[in-house]
Amino acid sequence: NQELGVNFYDLVNGYRVxxxxxxxxxxxxxxxxxxxxxxxxxxNSKPTFNKVVLKHTGxxxxxxxxxxxxxxxxx
Numbered sequence: 713n714q715e716l717g718v719n720f721y722d723l724v725n726g727y728r729v730x731x732x733x734x735x736x737x738x739x740x741x742x743x744x745x746x747x748x749x750x751x752x753x754x755x756n757s758k759p760t761f762n763k764v765v766l767k768h769t770g771x772x773x774x775x776x777x778x779x780x781x782x783x784x785x786x787x
Contacts, residue, residue, distance in 0.1 A: 732750060732755075736777055736780045
């Protein structure tokens with residue numbers, strides 16, 4: 713807590729958010745539902761997932777997905 717300035721849950725959830733964002737960027741996961749990706753990243757409930765993603769990124773999961781789609785090259 714003292715060295716990193718975050719509590720254990722924020723640290724773990726930060727890693728889960730990173731994993732979620734990695735899954736969003738994976739072309740093989742493009743058609744997966746957001747909640748499926750959340751569970752794959754280690755979250756256990758939708759409300760917690762939504763709250764944590766917003767806290768760590770300032771965006772909702774849907775906004776993150778939209779930003780990821782817009783950043784992909786056109787095919």
